[in-house]
Amino acid sequence: MTTVDRREFIKSAAMSAAVAAAAGSTRAFALPVLTAPGVQWNKAPCRFCGTGCHVLVGVEDGRVVGIQGDLKADVNKGLLCVKGYHVGQILYGKDRLTTPLLRKDGRLVPISWEEAIDTVARRVLKDPKGFAMYGSGQWTIPEGCAGNKFMKGGLSSNHLDGNPRLCMSSAVTGFLSTYGVDEPAGVYDDLDQCDVAIMWGNNMAEMHPVVFSRIVDRRSRGEKVTIIDFGTRRTRTTDHADEFLLFKPNSDLAIANGIAHLLVQNNAYDKDFVARHCNFRQLDPEKPDAMQGKPMTFDEYAAALAEYTPERVEQISGVPADKIRLLAALFARRDIRITSLWCMGMNQHTRGTAINCLVHGIHLLSGHFGKPGDAPTSLTGQPSACGTVREVGTLCHLLPGGRLVANEDHRKHAEGFWNLPEGRINPKPGYHTVLLFEKFCTPTDKGGDIHTLWVQVTNPGQSLPNLHKLFKAKKGLEDKFLIVSDVYPTATTELADLVLPSALWVEKNGMYGNSERRTQQWFKMVDPPGQARDDCWQTIAVARRLFDLGFEGMKNKDAEFLFTFKDKGGKPVPVWDWNHYYDINVDEAFFEEYRPFSKLKQKDLAPYAEYARTRGLRWPVVQQPDGSWRETRWRFSEFDDPYVKKGAGTQFYNSVTKDDKALVWFRPWEPPPEGPDADYPYWLCTGRVLEHWHTGSMTRRVPQLHRAMPAAYVEISSTDAARLGVRSGERVALVSRRGRLELPCWIGGRGDCPEGTVFVPFFDESLLINELTLDAHDPFSKQPDYKKCAVRVERVVTTGAAR
């Protein structure tokens, strides 16, 4: 039955039912129906987090009218979270940006797309070296491909970074340091099979609720799964945990070392696994900035750990020594499966790379690796932080497929795949996010050599740390120009000189890559409002304008336009002209150009059509003799990964040491760069809440989500509140060395802080907590620490109502 026939059938069935009912009685029993005839359902990955749930989007008369969890989706098996169920509403906020806007005399005024594209191109021509792009883990894979090729292949500039620098990059350096290649070896299936799940500073119940449920729902089926929650505050995750281990901020390295120490001291580590698959490593004191470090022997490793006795760890972390022993005893068991999970708690950390390495190290040391349920797994916060940023390589030091701009061979590969003249790609890494914004916000005559910044699909005006320094300082710098492609007005568009209205989610074709290496695809389902257009088109249109203005970099080796896409007849399609953008599937064209990049590090991708057909596939996706494409669940494990040699069991084939072994690192605990003192006696931790995603620019426009969580607040312990003399709902001021913010306090609310710690969510653009946070960052990943800085709390005396 074709779609049309089916619709007609449902209509006529409904009609005959109505007629029949009417004939029988004047007050026929009326029944509600879930879906009106004519609603078309189609699959798409959810727009929000890195879990990668598939939703079914119901469309009627060109508008999204309903959402269902997709029963065919492996990730979510028909379930969604509260954000996912309401994802359809994000398209319909009344203040959608619908026309390009240029700042003239301080006001943003509507202009034509032609003028907008020309304006961007002229800013490039002013000085291509000072033109930078800031992308996103919400970029679709083709959007990232376009941005990467435009900047690195077209402008010969590596000043392209993405916001995953602020959320994922310490996970990346952790994987690279340990396995020589990025991204988790495990998958969500581990959560269905583990006996113990350890949350390392991870509030999964609110941040990744769908995968969290994969763990806790097992208990309803009578299975036993132990959840251990390591945290600096109680959260909704704690409510489901068997053990809650409260630790002092920044002491996680001591805890990890304490567990490793006991495994070694008690001779309880997995000797066979370690002998076959592990080398040991530490930082080189002579070259402390070198991420590769220097080798150490097992005995040296054991000696370095010796000081981390349970009692010493208790002293540093506040976690009772017995609990450290309990953790070590769990890892010592070979009869159970242990999965570690983490996200921002470990990544947004000035020692992010180090703690990532240590957690991998415990799993390797104890052999809890590579069997279903035994995995160290990092989760991502954005829908395509993995797909678009880590895999496509949209960071200032990367090229697609795990390549580096600093590596000559890698540049040659990219020039080959992109058909560029040799030497086009600049060997020098560009500015990472914190440095990029610092350079953009510094006056040109004081060394601020970035004059123009094009931001796509993200909101740095709210999400950067230390906002006064890294974003607001741009105000008043006449020669600096900020271009923002977005769907709603945000804290970033407030300082924008040019605003480009973008298509959102199912208003365009797209592809994402989730936390478990799953590449996903969707088709455009509805039209964007007004003149809003695809971000990918915007990049191509600017490139074409530069080409037309004679800019050499926009030509490939054959002097054709950089983004030349041909139809089936071999005729180039003018995709830079919006009227022709959908004449071909540009996403497919970009993806097929990108696919060959994926082979180098065994991250093989299938053809586009396979993703259109499925609910995503996890790489490496390898073609079988019968022509079908098989995804890989457990990487480096012989029973599942086709790249592992027969008989090897486990093989780390991207090994740093080229001997198929992973690296177990020793990294010492060190005090934090800023901690509570007499002037600023509290720890400030920032984070998210269930209802809002990232900076809230989408979820705060959904009534159900906004009503449930309308504003930011400061979570404070009842003891501290009593000492300050404040009650729940009263306003307090938080003051750090970088800023001051007044907001209501909430005692015993969503979470619960221990004495001496306060927590503030960052979703609320009217209460920008990032004005207070610290821009100190991890030396290897360059990821800032949003979880720890020092503040003082002051009671605000108000005369009116407390609220």
Added chain:
Amino acid sequence: MNPTTRRRLTAALPLAWASLAGAGLAGSLILPPPDLDPAPRADPQESRRWVSNPVPRPAPLAPPVLTPDRAAAFSESLEARAGLRAYEGAPPVIPHAIKDLDLRTCRTCHATGLRTGDQLAHAVSHTHLANCTQCHVEAANHQFAPVHDPANSFAGIRPQAAGGFRALSGSPPNIPHTTFMRTNCASCHGPHGYPGLQPDHLDRLNCVQCHALNAEFDQLSPAFNASARENPTGEQRR
């Protein structure tokens, strides 16, 4: 196979095949019934006795008629349901403050359903799911002053007041919604469900004996999500 079973099967099969054909499925699908042992034939005398039975044949069932009271309760219930949802199919919001989030707290009232005063707590219809606040949020945050809704023009699917699915006048209606996560019909249709959605035959426990689920709502129909299937080569779509 014992004789009784065989007799029942033989009697039921032609009916089942006939109803398949009647449902408008393609003619090619209609196959002869499977080859079974010939059943014992009915006693012709018995038939005659039935025909000559003096008791009058019952009139065909009329469609249920709503009294004004029931109709009003029905509409009110639909409105109450819809008021808690962004669209038909969305998880309802929690119409009261929540604090302690231990699963057991929710189940205190929502395990079996509860009536207190004029408040009704529906029973959870998906007890295998343990993380209630994953899908259900508070309708309002009681910590903060009431807020203005963000302006949003989303208009979701609404339950329709007319229509529905009945094969024939008097047939039991199909289930007009998905059955995914709705394992306990009594959650909404039972004594602690919506007053206007209660059937007049609550004593019957096997709902799906008469009320068929609808493949279209349960993502089971072969035509469901057909557009993705029809477009495997990634042809452009506008």
